[in-house]
Amino acid sequence: MTAPVDDARRALPDGAIVRLARRTRITDGGAVLVGGSPARVSRLAPAARELLVGRAVTVRDDRTRAFAARLVEAGQADPDPRSLPPGDAREVTVVVPAFGRSRQLGRLLDSVRADLGDVPVIVVDDGSVPADAAAIRAAADARGAEIVVLPRNRGPADARNAGLARVRTPFVLFADSDVVLRPGAVRLLLAHFADPRLALAAPRVVGLPRPRPNAVLRYEQARSSLDHGGDGGLVRPHSPLSWVSTTCVLARVSAIGDGFGRGMRVAEDVDLVWRLAERGWRVRYEPLAEVAHEHRAAARAWLGRKFVYGTGAADLERRHGPLAAPAVLAPWAAVLLAAVAAQRRWSLPVAAAAAAWAGVRTARRVGATARPGPLAARLTAQGASAALTQGSALVVRHWWPAFAVAALVSRRARRLVAVAAVADAAVEYARLRPRLDPLRFLVLRRLDDLAYGAGVWWGAIRSGSLRALAPYVRAAAFRPTEAAARRGARAD
Incomplete structure:
Protein backbone atom coordinates (compact mmCIF):
# COMPACT_ATOMS: atom_id res chain seq x y z
CA MET A 1 0.00 0.00 0.00
CA THR A 2 1.33 3.43 -0.92
CA ALA A 3 0.97 6.54 1.25
CA PRO A 4 -1.90 8.95 0.52
CA VAL A 5 -1.40 12.45 -0.84
CA ASP A 6 -3.35 15.31 0.72
CA ASP A 7 -4.59 17.85 -1.84
CA ALA A 8 -7.65 19.87 -0.77
CA ARG A 9 -7.90 21.58 -4.16
CA ARG A 10 -8.35 18.27 -5.94
CA ALA A 11 -10.54 16.76 -3.22
CA LEU A 12 -12.88 19.76 -3.16
CA PRO A 13 -12.70 21.65 -6.45
CA ASP A 14 -14.65 24.85 -7.05
CA GLY A 15 -18.37 24.10 -7.17
CA ALA A 16 -18.20 21.21 -4.71
CA ILE A 17 -20.95 21.22 -2.08
CA VAL A 18 -20.22 19.92 1.42
CA ARG A 19 -23.27 19.18 3.58
CA LEU A 20 -23.37 18.82 7.35
CA ALA A 21 -24.00 15.26 8.48
CA ARG A 22 -27.41 14.50 9.93
CA ARG A 23 -25.88 13.93 13.37
CA THR A 24 -24.08 17.31 13.34
CA ARG A 25 -26.05 19.87 15.33
CA ILE A 26 -25.90 23.67 15.02
CA THR A 27 -26.22 25.52 18.33
CA ASP A 28 -25.60 28.97 19.81
CA GLY A 29 -27.30 30.70 16.90
CA GLY A 30 -25.00 29.13 14.34
CA ALA A 31 -21.81 29.73 16.33
CA VAL A 32 -21.17 26.13 17.41
CA LEU A 33 -21.19 22.77 15.64
CA VAL A 34 -21.58 19.60 17.70
CA GLY A 35 -20.84 16.24 16.11
CA GLY A 36 -18.23 14.48 14.05
CA SER A 37 -16.10 11.41 14.46
CA PRO A 38 -14.69 11.43 17.05
CA ALA A 39 -17.39 13.73 18.40
CA ARG A 40 -16.35 17.28 19.11
CA VAL A 41 -17.59 20.84 19.64
CA SER A 42 -16.36 23.41 17.12
CA ARG A 43 -16.85 27.11 17.70
CA LEU A 44 -17.10 29.12 14.48
CA ALA A 45 -15.87 32.67 14.06
CA PRO A 46 -18.39 35.12 12.55
CA ALA A 47 -16.62 34.97 9.18
CA ALA A 48 -16.91 31.17 9.13
CA ARG A 49 -20.61 31.28 9.99
CA GLU A 50 -21.27 33.27 6.85
CA LEU A 51 -19.82 30.45 4.76
CA LEU A 52 -22.36 27.98 6.12
CA VAL A 53 -25.62 28.55 4.24
CA GLY A 54 -28.31 26.44 5.79
CA ARG A 55 -26.43 23.20 6.37
CA ALA A 56 -24.08 23.38 3.39
CA VAL A 57 -20.85 25.04 2.24
CA THR A 58 -20.23 25.66 -1.46
CA VAL A 59 -16.56 25.73 -2.40
CA ARG A 60 -15.77 28.91 -4.34
CA ASP A 61 -12.21 29.81 -3.32
CA ASP A 62 -9.36 28.76 -1.04
CA ARG A 63 -11.16 30.12 2.03
CA THR A 64 -14.34 28.11 1.55
CA ARG A 65 -12.25 25.11 0.48
CA ALA A 66 -10.21 25.16 3.70
CA PHE A 67 -13.35 25.49 5.83
CA ALA A 68 -15.14 22.67 3.99
CA ALA A 69 -12.06 20.44 4.19
CA ARG A 70 -11.90 21.00 7.94
CA LEU A 71 -15.52 19.96 8.36
CA VAL A 72 -14.98 16.85 6.24
CA GLU A 73 -11.84 15.79 8.13
CA ALA A 74 -13.70 16.23 11.43
CA GLY A 75 -16.49 13.98 10.21
CA GLN A 76 -18.99 16.80 10.67
CA ALA A 77 -19.81 17.12 6.97
CA ASP A 78 -19.55 15.15 3.74
CA PRO A 79 -19.10 16.09 0.07
CA ASP A 80 -22.17 15.66 -2.10
CA PRO A 81 -20.92 13.42 -4.93
CA ARG A 82 -23.45 14.97 -7.32
CA SER A 83 -21.51 18.24 -7.03
CA LEU A 84 -18.10 16.68 -7.76
CA PRO A 85 -16.57 16.20 -11.22
CA PRO A 86 -17.80 12.93 -12.74
CA GLY A 87 -15.25 10.17 -12.96
CA ASP A 88 -14.54 8.13 -16.08
CA ALA A 89 -16.01 4.63 -15.94
CA ARG A 90 -13.38 3.52 -18.46
CA GLU A 91 -10.87 3.73 -15.59
CA VAL A 92 -12.67 0.94 -13.73
CA THR A 93 -12.16 -2.82 -13.93
CA VAL A 94 -14.78 -5.08 -12.34
CA VAL A 95 -13.56 -8.12 -10.39
CA VAL A 96 -16.11 -10.78 -9.44
CA PRO A 97 -15.25 -13.74 -7.18
CA ALA A 98 -17.54 -16.63 -8.15
CA PHE A 99 -18.25 -19.98 -6.54
CA GLY A 100 -21.23 -21.59 -8.23
CA ARG A 101 -24.24 -19.27 -8.66
CA SER A 102 -23.86 -18.91 -12.44
CA ARG A 103 -27.41 -17.53 -12.75
CA GLN A 104 -26.65 -14.72 -10.30
CA LEU A 105 -23.33 -14.09 -12.04
CA GLY A 106 -25.07 -13.57 -15.36
CA ARG A 107 -27.53 -11.17 -13.75
CA LEU A 108 -24.68 -9.14 -12.20
CA LEU A 109 -22.73 -8.98 -15.46
CA ASP A 110 -25.85 -7.80 -17.29
CA SER A 111 -26.19 -4.94 -14.78
CA VAL A 112 -22.49 -4.09 -15.22
CA ARG A 113 -22.83 -3.87 -19.00
CA ALA A 114 -26.05 -1.87 -18.74
CA ASP A 115 -24.56 0.69 -16.36
CA LEU A 116 -20.84 0.84 -17.18
CA GLY A 117 -20.69 -0.31 -20.76
CA ASP A 118 -17.70 -2.17 -22.15
CA VAL A 119 -15.42 -1.94 -19.11
CA PRO A 120 -12.95 -4.76 -18.37
CA VAL A 121 -14.51 -7.52 -16.26
CA ILE A 122 -12.57 -10.33 -14.58
CA VAL A 123 -14.50 -13.29 -13.17
CA VAL A 124 -12.51 -15.47 -10.77
CA ASP A 125 -13.90 -18.99 -10.48
CA ASP A 126 -12.93 -19.93 -6.94
CA GLY A 127 -12.64 -23.69 -7.39
CA SER A 128 -16.23 -24.46 -8.39
CA VAL A 129 -17.22 -28.06 -9.13
CA PRO A 130 -16.95 -28.95 -12.86
CA ALA A 131 -20.64 -28.48 -13.71
CA ASP A 132 -20.75 -25.06 -12.04
CA ALA A 133 -17.39 -24.11 -13.55
CA ALA A 134 -18.74 -24.73 -17.05
CA ALA A 135 -21.81 -22.59 -16.34
CA ILE A 136 -19.66 -19.80 -14.90
CA ARG A 137 -17.42 -19.80 -17.96
CA ALA A 138 -20.43 -19.71 -20.26
CA ALA A 139 -21.94 -16.74 -18.37
CA ALA A 140 -18.60 -14.88 -18.49
CA ASP A 141 -17.92 -15.64 -22.17
CA ALA A 142 -21.40 -14.55 -23.21
CA ARG A 143 -20.79 -11.10 -21.69
CA GLY A 144 -17.19 -10.56 -22.77
CA ALA A 145 -15.62 -11.13 -19.34
CA GLU A 146 -12.17 -12.59 -18.74
CA ILE A 147 -12.21 -15.79 -16.70
CA VAL A 148 -9.59 -16.82 -14.14
CA VAL A 149 -9.89 -20.31 -12.66
CA LEU A 150 -8.42 -21.23 -9.29
CA PRO A 151 -7.70 -24.97 -8.95
CA ARG A 152 -9.23 -25.12 -5.46
CA ASN A 153 -11.52 -23.00 -3.36
CA ARG A 154 -9.48 -20.39 -1.49
CA GLY A 155 -12.17 -18.02 -0.25
CA PRO A 156 -13.28 -14.53 -1.28
CA ALA A 157 -10.12 -12.69 -0.20
CA ASP A 158 -7.76 -14.79 -2.29
CA ALA A 159 -10.20 -14.87 -5.20
CA ARG A 160 -10.45 -11.08 -5.25
CA ASN A 161 -6.67 -10.80 -5.00
CA ALA A 162 -6.25 -13.13 -7.98
CA GLY A 163 -8.43 -10.81 -10.02
CA LEU A 164 -6.75 -7.69 -8.63
CA ALA A 165 -3.37 -8.94 -9.88
CA ARG A 166 -4.68 -8.66 -13.47
CA VAL A 167 -6.19 -5.17 -13.14
CA ARG A 168 -4.52 -2.49 -15.26
CA THR A 169 -6.88 0.43 -14.59
CA PRO A 170 -6.60 3.00 -11.74
CA PHE A 171 -9.77 1.71 -10.05
CA VAL A 172 -11.27 -1.68 -9.33
CA LEU A 173 -14.86 -2.52 -8.47
CA PHE A 174 -15.16 -5.67 -6.38
CA ALA A 175 -18.68 -7.09 -6.65
CA ASP A 176 -19.95 -10.41 -5.34
CA SER A 177 -21.90 -12.50 -7.82
CA ASP A 178 -25.20 -12.15 -5.91
CA VAL A 179 -25.21 -8.34 -6.34
CA VAL A 180 -27.04 -6.24 -8.93
CA LEU A 181 -25.74 -2.74 -9.73
CA ARG A 182 -28.30 0.04 -9.59
CA PRO A 183 -28.00 2.63 -12.38
CA GLY A 184 -25.51 5.39 -11.58
CA ALA A 185 -24.25 3.86 -8.32
CA VAL A 186 -20.65 3.30 -9.46
CA ARG A 187 -20.39 6.77 -10.99
CA LEU A 188 -21.50 8.35 -7.71
CA LEU A 189 -18.75 6.44 -5.92
CA LEU A 190 -16.22 7.32 -8.60
CA ALA A 191 -16.88 11.04 -8.11
CA HIS A 192 -15.62 10.81 -4.53
CA PHE A 193 -12.20 9.78 -5.82
CA ALA A 194 -11.52 13.40 -6.65
CA ASP A 195 -10.12 13.15 -3.11
CA PRO A 196 -6.58 11.77 -3.57
CA ARG A 197 -6.65 10.43 0.00
CA LEU A 198 -9.65 8.22 -0.70
CA ALA A 199 -8.82 4.52 -1.00
CA LEU A 200 -12.26 2.90 -0.87
CA ALA A 201 -15.85 3.96 -1.43
CA ALA A 202 -18.76 1.68 -0.63
CA PRO A 203 -22.41 1.95 -1.69
CA ARG A 204 -25.45 1.09 0.38
CA VAL A 205 -26.36 -2.60 0.01
CA VAL A 206 -30.12 -3.06 0.01
CA GLY A 207 -32.19 -6.18 -0.42
CA LEU A 208 -33.04 -7.36 -3.91
CA PRO A 209 -36.85 -7.20 -4.27
CA ARG A 210 -38.35 -10.68 -4.17
CA PRO A 211 -41.94 -11.83 -4.75
CA ARG A 212 -43.72 -12.86 -1.57
CA PRO A 213 -40.75 -12.47 0.82
CA ASN A 214 -40.81 -14.66 3.92
CA ALA A 215 -40.12 -13.45 7.48
CA VAL A 216 -36.34 -13.92 7.17
CA LEU A 217 -36.22 -11.79 4.02
CA ARG A 218 -38.38 -9.09 5.58
CA TYR A 219 -36.04 -9.01 8.57
CA GLU A 220 -32.96 -8.84 6.34
CA GLN A 221 -34.47 -6.09 4.22
CA ALA A 222 -34.76 -4.03 7.41
CA ARG A 223 -31.61 -5.08 9.23
CA SER A 224 -29.11 -6.80 6.99
CA SER A 225 -25.53 -7.07 8.23
CA LEU A 226 -24.48 -5.62 4.86
CA ASP A 227 -26.66 -2.50 5.06
CA HIS A 228 -24.99 0.38 6.93
CA GLY A 229 -28.04 2.61 6.77
CA GLY A 230 -28.91 5.97 5.29
CA ASP A 231 -26.19 8.10 6.91
CA GLY A 232 -22.96 8.34 4.95
CA GLY A 233 -19.55 9.51 6.06
CA LEU A 234 -15.92 8.59 6.61
CA VAL A 235 -15.32 5.05 7.84
CA ARG A 236 -13.02 4.85 10.85
CA PRO A 237 -12.42 2.32 13.63
CA HIS A 238 -14.34 3.04 16.85
CA SER A 239 -16.81 5.31 15.08
CA PRO A 240 -20.49 4.94 14.10
CA LEU A 241 -19.16 3.78 10.70
CA SER A 242 -16.32 1.48 11.73
CA TRP A 243 -16.28 -0.77 8.65
CA VAL A 244 -17.98 -1.37 5.31
CA SER A 245 -18.82 -4.57 3.51
CA THR A 246 -16.88 -5.46 0.37
CA THR A 247 -19.94 -7.17 -1.08
CA CYS A 248 -19.56 -4.26 -3.49
CA VAL A 249 -16.82 -1.66 -3.16
CA LEU A 250 -14.84 0.66 -5.43
CA ALA A 251 -11.12 0.92 -4.67
CA ARG A 252 -8.07 2.87 -5.79
CA VAL A 253 -5.67 0.20 -7.02
CA SER A 254 -2.53 2.08 -5.95
CA ALA A 255 -3.91 2.40 -2.40
CA ILE A 256 -4.84 -1.19 -1.68
CA GLY A 257 -1.57 -2.79 -2.79
CA ASP A 258 -1.90 -6.57 -2.80
CA GLY A 259 -5.48 -6.28 -1.58
CA PHE A 260 -7.17 -8.40 1.03
CA GLY A 261 -5.59 -10.41 3.82
CA ARG A 262 -4.28 -13.62 2.31
CA GLY A 263 -6.28 -16.70 3.30
CA MET A 264 -9.03 -14.77 5.11
CA ARG A 265 -12.45 -16.33 4.55
CA VAL A 266 -14.38 -13.92 6.75
CA ALA A 267 -13.89 -10.35 8.06
CA GLU A 268 -11.49 -9.62 5.19
CA ASP A 269 -13.44 -6.44 4.50
CA VAL A 270 -13.02 -5.13 8.06
CA ASP A 271 -9.33 -6.01 8.02
CA LEU A 272 -8.73 -4.11 4.78
CA VAL A 273 -10.59 -1.01 5.95
CA TRP A 274 -8.65 -0.87 9.22
CA ARG A 275 -5.29 -1.39 7.51
CA LEU A 276 -6.05 1.47 5.13
CA ALA A 277 -7.10 3.74 8.00
CA GLU A 278 -3.90 2.89 9.86
CA ARG A 279 -1.87 4.08 6.86
CA GLY A 280 -3.72 7.38 6.63
CA TRP A 281 -6.08 6.54 3.76
CA ARG A 282 -9.73 7.51 3.80
CA VAL A 283 -12.64 5.13 3.33
CA ARG A 284 -16.10 6.50 2.58
CA TYR A 285 -19.61 5.12 2.76
CA GLU A 286 -22.03 6.70 0.30
CA PRO A 287 -25.70 5.69 0.74
CA LEU A 288 -26.82 7.76 -2.28
CA ALA A 289 -25.22 4.97 -4.32
CA GLU A 290 -27.18 1.72 -4.01
CA VAL A 291 -26.69 -1.85 -5.11
CA ALA A 292 -29.09 -4.72 -4.51
CA HIS A 293 -28.11 -7.99 -2.86
CA GLU A 294 -29.88 -11.33 -2.97
CA HIS A 295 -30.29 -12.00 0.75
CA ARG A 296 -30.54 -15.55 2.06
CA ALA A 297 -34.16 -16.57 2.56
CA ALA A 298 -33.73 -20.04 4.11
CA ALA A 299 -33.41 -19.86 7.90
CA ARG A 300 -30.61 -22.43 8.07
CA ALA A 301 -28.45 -20.68 5.45
CA TRP A 302 -29.18 -17.29 7.02
CA LEU A 303 -28.20 -18.41 10.53
CA GLY A 304 -25.16 -20.22 9.19
CA ARG A 305 -23.90 -17.03 7.58
CA LYS A 306 -24.41 -15.06 10.80
CA TRP A 332 -17.55 6.46 33.58
CA ALA A 333 -19.75 4.57 31.13
CA ALA A 334 -18.23 1.26 32.23
CA VAL A 335 -19.02 2.14 35.87
CA LEU A 336 -22.58 3.12 34.94
CA LEU A 337 -23.08 -0.11 33.01
CA ALA A 338 -21.68 -2.29 35.80
CA ALA A 339 -23.89 -0.54 38.38
CA VAL A 340 -27.04 -1.02 36.32
CA ALA A 341 -26.23 -4.68 35.66
CA ALA A 342 -25.64 -5.34 39.39
CA GLN A 343 -29.29 -4.50 40.23
CA ARG A 344 -28.52 -3.57 43.84
CA ARG A 345 -29.86 -0.83 46.06
CA TRP A 346 -26.70 1.14 45.45
CA SER A 347 -26.94 0.73 41.64
CA LEU A 348 -29.00 3.83 40.90
CA PRO A 349 -26.93 6.22 43.07
CA VAL A 350 -23.66 4.91 41.63
CA ALA A 351 -24.93 5.14 38.04
CA ALA A 352 -26.23 8.66 38.68
CA ALA A 353 -22.91 9.68 40.24
CA ALA A 354 -20.96 8.33 37.26
CA ALA A 355 -23.21 10.24 34.84
CA ALA A 356 -22.99 13.42 36.93
CA TRP A 357 -19.20 13.20 37.01
CA ALA A 358 -19.14 12.78 33.22
CA GLY A 359 -21.52 15.70 32.83
CA VAL A 360 -19.34 18.01 34.91
CA ARG A 361 -16.22 17.03 32.98
CA THR A 362 -17.99 17.53 29.67
CA ALA A 363 -19.33 20.93 30.74
CA ARG A 364 -15.78 22.06 31.49
CA ARG A 365 -14.59 20.88 28.09
CA VAL A 366 -17.35 22.68 26.19
CA GLY A 367 -17.06 25.86 28.21
CA ALA A 368 -16.65 27.98 25.08
CA THR A 369 -20.36 27.58 24.29
CA ALA A 370 -23.13 29.89 25.48
CA ARG A 371 -24.91 27.21 27.53
CA PRO A 372 -22.40 24.51 28.44
CA GLY A 373 -24.65 22.92 31.08
CA PRO A 374 -27.56 21.84 28.85
CA LEU A 375 -25.18 20.81 26.07
CA ALA A 376 -23.12 18.72 28.48
CA ALA A 377 -26.27 17.10 29.85
CA ARG A 378 -27.42 16.20 26.35
CA LEU A 379 -24.04 14.75 25.39
CA THR A 380 -23.83 12.79 28.61
CA ALA A 381 -27.30 11.37 28.04
CA GLN A 382 -26.25 10.31 24.56
CA GLY A 383 -23.15 8.66 26.01
CA ALA A 384 -25.22 6.83 28.63
CA SER A 385 -27.66 5.64 25.97
CA ALA A 386 -24.78 4.38 23.83
CA ALA A 387 -23.29 2.56 26.82
CA LEU A 388 -26.61 0.87 27.62
CA THR A 389 -27.01 -0.14 23.98
CA GLN A 390 -23.55 -1.72 23.98
CA GLY A 391 -24.23 -3.38 27.32
CA SER A 392 -27.44 -4.87 25.99
CA ALA A 393 -25.55 -6.23 22.98
CA LEU A 394 -23.00 -7.86 25.28
CA VAL A 395 -25.77 -9.63 27.20
CA VAL A 396 -27.80 -10.96 24.27
CA ARG A 397 -25.16 -11.15 21.50
CA HIS A 398 -21.48 -11.40 22.37
CA TRP A 399 -21.70 -12.90 25.87
CA TRP A 400 -24.97 -14.77 25.65
CA PRO A 401 -23.49 -18.25 26.40
CA ALA A 402 -22.14 -16.95 29.73
CA PHE A 403 -25.41 -15.20 30.58
CA ALA A 404 -27.40 -18.29 29.60
CA VAL A 405 -25.47 -20.30 32.21
CA ALA A 406 -25.80 -17.52 34.79
CA ALA A 407 -29.55 -17.33 34.19
CA LEU A 408 -29.90 -20.94 35.31
CA VAL A 409 -28.91 -20.01 38.86
CA SER A 410 -29.46 -16.26 39.19
CA ARG A 411 -32.75 -14.35 39.22
CA ARG A 412 -30.88 -11.11 38.52
CA ALA A 413 -29.24 -12.65 35.46
CA ARG A 414 -32.61 -13.84 34.17
CA ARG A 415 -34.07 -10.37 34.68
CA LEU A 416 -31.12 -8.74 32.92
CA VAL A 417 -31.38 -11.08 29.94
CA ALA A 418 -35.14 -10.58 29.64
CA VAL A 419 -34.95 -6.79 29.83
CA ALA A 420 -32.04 -6.60 27.39
CA ALA A 421 -33.70 -8.97 24.90
CA VAL A 422 -37.01 -7.11 24.83
CA ALA A 423 -35.64 -3.56 25.09
CA ASP A 424 -33.11 -4.11 22.30
CA ALA A 425 -35.75 -5.49 19.94
CA ALA A 426 -38.23 -2.71 20.82
CA VAL A 427 -35.69 0.04 20.14
CA GLU A 428 -34.63 -1.51 16.83
CA TYR A 429 -38.23 -2.10 15.77
CA ALA A 430 -39.12 1.53 16.44
CA ARG A 431 -36.02 2.72 14.57
CA LEU A 432 -36.35 0.47 11.53
CA ARG A 433 -40.12 0.11 11.10
CA PRO A 434 -39.74 -3.27 9.35
CA ARG A 435 -42.48 -4.91 7.30
CA LEU A 436 -42.78 -7.51 10.03
CA ASP A 437 -44.86 -7.82 13.18
CA PRO A 438 -43.07 -7.08 16.50
CA LEU A 439 -43.13 -10.67 17.76
CA ARG A 440 -41.49 -12.21 14.70
CA PHE A 441 -39.00 -9.35 14.58
CA LEU A 442 -38.06 -10.04 18.22
CA VAL A 443 -37.61 -13.76 17.56
CA LEU A 444 -35.49 -13.20 14.44
CA ARG A 445 -33.47 -10.48 16.15
CA ARG A 446 -32.62 -12.87 18.97
CA LEU A 447 -31.78 -15.71 16.55
CA ASP A 448 -29.51 -13.32 14.65
CA ASP A 449 -27.65 -12.49 17.87
CA LEU A 450 -27.51 -16.10 19.06
CA ALA A 451 -25.93 -17.26 15.80
CA TYR A 452 -23.42 -14.41 15.65
CA GLY A 453 -22.48 -14.75 19.32
CA ALA A 454 -22.01 -18.50 18.95
CA GLY A 455 -19.65 -17.79 16.07
CA VAL A 456 -17.65 -15.32 18.18
CA TRP A 457 -17.23 -17.90 20.95
CA TRP A 458 -16.37 -20.69 18.52
CA GLY A 459 -13.73 -18.55 16.82
CA ALA A 460 -12.29 -17.45 20.16
CA ILE A 461 -12.08 -21.00 21.52
CA ARG A 462 -10.57 -22.27 18.29
CA SER A 463 -7.92 -19.52 18.42
CA GLY A 464 -7.03 -20.35 22.02
CA SER A 465 -7.79 -16.83 23.28
CA LEU A 466 -10.93 -15.10 24.63
CA ARG A 467 -9.54 -11.61 24.03
CA ALA A 468 -12.07 -11.04 21.25
CA LEU A 469 -14.77 -11.07 23.94
CA ALA A 470 -13.18 -8.37 26.09
CA PRO A 471 -14.61 -4.84 25.98
CA TYR A 472 -12.23 -1.93 25.57
CA VAL A 473 -12.28 0.84 28.17
CA ARG A 474 -10.55 3.90 26.76
CA ALA A 475 -9.56 7.16 28.40
CA ALA A 476 -12.36 9.19 26.79
CA ALA A 477 -15.32 7.97 24.76
CA PHE A 478 -16.21 11.52 23.75
CA ARG A 479 -13.87 14.28 22.60
CA PRO A 480 -16.18 17.25 22.57
CA THR A 481 -13.67 19.83 21.46
CA GLU A 482 -10.14 20.43 20.39
CA ALA A 483 -7.76 22.48 22.50
CA ALA A 484 -8.16 25.55 20.33
CA ALA A 485 -11.94 25.41 20.61
CA ARG A 486 -11.74 25.00 24.39
CA ARG A 487 -9.92 28.31 24.49
CA GLY A 488 -12.65 29.87 22.38
CA ALA A 489 -10.40 30.03 19.34
CA ARG A 490 -11.74 31.14 16.02
CA ALA A 491 -12.51 28.51 13.39
CA ASP A 492 -12.41 30.26 10.05
Missing part, protein backbone atom coordinates in the same frame (compact mmCIF):
# COMPACT_ATOMS: atom_id res chain seq x y z
CA PHE A 307 -22.39 -17.72 12.64
CA VAL A 308 -19.58 -17.44 10.08
CA TYR A 309 -19.51 -13.65 10.48
CA GLY A 310 -18.99 -14.12 14.22
CA THR A 311 -16.03 -16.44 13.78
CA GLY A 312 -14.04 -13.57 12.23
CA ALA A 313 -13.82 -11.64 15.52
CA ALA A 314 -10.90 -13.68 16.87
CA ASP A 315 -8.81 -13.16 13.74
CA LEU A 316 -9.57 -9.43 13.78
CA GLU A 317 -8.50 -9.21 17.43
CA ARG A 318 -5.25 -11.02 16.63
CA ARG A 319 -4.53 -8.60 13.79
CA HIS A 320 -5.89 -5.35 15.24
CA GLY A 321 -6.15 -5.73 19.03
CA PRO A 322 -8.78 -3.56 20.77
CA LEU A 323 -10.18 -2.27 17.48
CA ALA A 324 -12.12 -5.55 17.40
CA ALA A 325 -13.54 -5.18 20.93
CA PRO A 326 -17.29 -5.96 21.20
CA ALA A 327 -17.84 -2.77 23.21
CA VAL A 328 -15.88 0.49 23.55
CA LEU A 329 -16.57 2.40 26.76
CA ALA A 330 -15.32 5.45 28.61
CA PRO A 331 -14.45 4.67 32.24
